[in-house]
Structure formats: structure tokens, C-alpha cells
Amino acid sequence: MPPLTSGSFRRAVLLRICSTRLLAGHRRASGPGCRWDPPAGAEELRGELDRFGGVSVRLARLGALDRLDAASFQRRLQAAIQQWRSVGRIAVWLHIPILQSRFIAPAASLGFCFHHAESDSSTLTLWLGEGPSRLPGYATHQVGVAGAVFDENTGKILVVQDRNKLKNMWKFPGGLSEPGEDIGDTAVREVFEETGIRSEFRSLLSIRQQHTNPGAFGKSDMYIICRLKPHSFTIDFCQHECLRCEWMDLSDLVKTENTTPITSRVARLLLYGYREGFDKIDFTMEELPAVYTGLFYKLYHKDLPANYRTMTRMD
């Protein structure tokens, strides 16, 4: 399995339920701040132990906490942390439904911070091990895909100018991948939404990585340009997103100064492929099986000659 999956495997296990119960100590809630008399059993914060020494606590599964106020929760969590430390746990994962978010600030006051949050729940973590936290991070990149729709019969390429740009430069239509969307599917969808042109994925041409992108909420972005084959040719572009949209001679896009460096570079790459064979510039796509999940994934690389694909022990 690829190295990434090694990390993935670790994290999958970090989240696995091992039905372990960890007592959180027996200090009782008290004082004017407490509007709740804990019934037997409610003093416990049940954690799920993972094989790496971490503990996951899922508040949604702890019904006894429903009527617990923030102060009482903090006392129980503090006692639980002492207990987990005493038995050598290295980390705590706290999963909090959004409607129980009153427990977030008390956890933060004990050193927890957000790992991530989405939709109706958040996950906080506390590192108990030695040195800096070695817990895996959350998603670091957004993925944008552009479609270079090239008509080999006419030598024309589909280009647009954004409506909301400071400079109106010719570029390829495209946009952000939806969650779970494949690279080629994003390119085809964005091209259709922006220009009305239907197309088909042919290859991956170029990748760009940028970091601390303000438009990505400070995260990184991966920008991928694909080569697409058009299936329709009548432009009906999105007036909201685009100022202009044209089928332009590829040689003109190569020569114009009214474009971005990356568009100009990929235009030259396309011209090279158009004249000398797209096999010289394409990363083609193929589906391969994943070892552990049994699912298939899409792999992109330079096309491999048949004799290398079929190479055997006899070779």
C-alpha cells in the first residue's frame, strides 16, 4: 500500500472503537454553578481506546451529558484527563455535536483545540504525549481543475475571460472540485457550466501547487489542467462568471500577451503535443485496485508502452 495509506491506516485505527471504558475519577459536581445532581454512572466519560495510545470520546453517545452544564463537564473532563495521563494515554479526541458546543470552551480551557469541524459536529484534540503533537492533521488542500478543450480538427482552443478579475486575461475555464469529485469530472463540469461546451477527459497536462492561499481560507491549493476533447461547439457562456468566451486559434493563444503565465505555458505545451504527438505531453488515466479497501482508484502518469505493461518474470 502506498505510504499515504500507512498514515491513513494509523488514523483509521486511531478512530476505531475498542469498547474500552475509562473512568474519569469520582469528583462530584458542586457549587452554585451546578444545576444538576449527577446520577450514578454519569461521572464517567467513556473513551474509545486506540492501539496507538489515544482515546476518543464521542459526546453524542454519552446521553448522561445531555443535561450537564459546562462547569460540571469541565470538572469531569479534568478528572478524566488526569486518569488518562496516569495510565499513559498519549492523546484525546473529543467529538462534540454542534448542539453540545457549550462543552467546547471548557475543553479549550483545559488545553484542547479544534482539529476540525464540519456541518453539525466538531472534533477537538489534546496531546498528552511527550514533545510536540504527532497527531495527523486535517485536509490541507483544495483542488481546482481547468479544462483545456482543444479541437484537433480546427486547431482552436476554448478560452474565457473572468468577469470578476482585476485584469481580464484569457484562460481556460475551470473551478474547484466538489467533495469526492474526480479530477476529469470537475474539468468537464466546470467547462460546461462556464461555456456550455460538452467535452470528454483525455489527459492530465499540468499541476500547480500554491500555499497559504487567502481564497482557500489560508490552506494550500492544487491546480490541475486537463486536456479535453470537445463534443459540442456552440458557445453559451455564463454571463455571471465570464466576460468573454471564444474558440481561439491555439497559435494565437501561444502568442498573445493578454493571458496568464500558466495559460501561456500550457498553450505552448498543447502546440507541442498537437504538432508532435499528444503522447509527448499527456499523463493518461487508468483505474487500479486498492490493496486494502478492494476499491479502485484513478492513477495518472505517462502512458506506458505495451511491452512494459506486460513485462513478466520471463523478461
Place this chain on the structure above:
Amino acid sequence: MPPLTSGSFRRAVLLRICSTRLLAGHRRASGPGCRWDPPAGAEELRGELDRFGGVSVRLARLGALDRLDAASFQRRLQAAIQQWRSVGRIAVWLHIPILQSRFIAPAASLGFCFHHAESDSSTLTLWLGEGPSRLPGYATHQVGVAGAVFDENTGKILVVQDRNKLKNMWKFPGGLSEPGEDIGDTAVREVFEETGIRSEFRSLLSIRQQHTNPGAFGKSDMYIICRLKPHSFTIDFCQHECLRCEWMDLSDLVKTENTTPITSRVARLLLYGYREGFDKIDFTMEELPAVYTGLFYKLYHKDLPANYRTMTRMD
């Protein structure tokens, strides 16, 4: 600028401060739930209007909220939402410091949900426009990078077997990118951490995309394999991560069945490049300037012949 940046640009503006003040109505806090008598001005939730019709409210800047309880906050937020709706705002961004998380549940009860959270703050959103939300999402991918360290002088490739795998298969060392880390830097770092071998980035060989990865907290992952040139050859592998580590004849890695489909495929790709020229399989890297930020980014694609790079209007 690439299409991705079009979205990025919109989002950057969505977050821009326009020093607009939006009144949140004048309903006074009341009832037994209220332990706070609002001073003049505290009835206001100040929002920052963006050019796309959205409003950003940053609780950290609203000092008057420090002593506000959840119930009182909910009444003010509800009045504010009515006000924003009445003037045609399409969305609300609510930025909440972790220690003010008592305001999350009340917001959720009014329809807000988490957009993201990290470290010491969370961001919630409420879509007020027509149809489904058109607000941009958060990071969707983690990025893992493996290093195929190939010694052209000996024809040997550096491979490892993970310690924590169900099946111990030969693969390339690698792991997850750190936030803000470039692809090649991740490969070189992971190779050194796992094997003790120092190396240098040469090219990008292959990309794989997988979705709903449990190890990525349900997000997607992008797995990239780079070709690296070794600068040292004495293996000192990480006993914690690896079971084995070897310099293996590339031809043997091509033939072995004790490896993953992706490793076997890339081994064949490397053999093809080794025999017929790495220019046949490499995506090389180059830095190009970004149009709007003035920064540089790294772009990967098939190497372009000099005459195509220098093509001018004269061509």
C-alpha cells in the same frame, strides 16, 4: 489567473472588511434566562459586508459580547438575521473564538452550521440566498507524497515494508505533506525520516486520487510519486515505521508480486525511463510568477523543448 483563483478571489473578497455596520434590531434581553443588562450599543452585531452580498461577523471584535449569555446572544442573532434578510443579504459568516463557543449552539439552533474550525476558532455559515448554498467549501484533500529514489549508477531503487501493514509489501517511502510544504520537499523529508537516505527531487511521476478516505477523516487524498536522486546510500531506517528497507534491483521490483499495484506500475514506468530516457516519463518542475499576488508557484508538466519555450510572435 487560473480558474481556481477566480473562486479564490471571490472568497478573498467575501472575507474582506468593508467597515459596514448592520443593526441587529432593538429587542431587549429579558426573562429569567438573562443575567445581563445590555449597555447601549451592545444590542448591535456588527457585520462586515462583502461585495457578493454576504456578511461576516467576527465575535472577537465585539467586546460587548464578552459577558453575554447564550440565550441573549441568540435573540440578538435572530434579530440580526431578520435585518440582514430584509436588506437582501445572501449569507452570514460567523467567526467564533474557541473560548466564546457557548454561542455556537444558539447559532446552530437558528440554522448555522460549521464551515470549518482550526486551532482556536471556528467559522459557521448561514445561507440566506435562494436555492442551495453557493458558499465555497473548505479544504477537501490531504496530500501524500512518496519518493522513488533511483540510483542510475547501480540500477537499484529504495524500497521499504511498513511495520503496521496487514500485508508487508514492498513500496516507496513517503507520507503526508505538512501544511505549506511543497511536493518535492515532502518526498525528500519522508524518505530521509523513514530510511536515513538523503536525496534530491528530480521529477513528478504519477498522481492518484482517492475519495472518502477513512484515514483522511472522510476527505479525499491525493497521492503523488516523485523520482528522487540519492545523495547518500547507507540505509538507517526507522524501526518504528518500517519492517524492512533495501536497495533493490529495479528489474526485481518490476517482477515481484510482493508489492502494490501502484508500486509495480511506477517501477515499470521507471524501467522504461531508465532504458529509454527519463524525459519520456517525467513531469519536471519550474517556478512561475502568480499574476495577482506577485508570488511564485511551482508548476509541473512534461518538459518543453527550447523552441517551444521561446516561441514569439515571429513564430
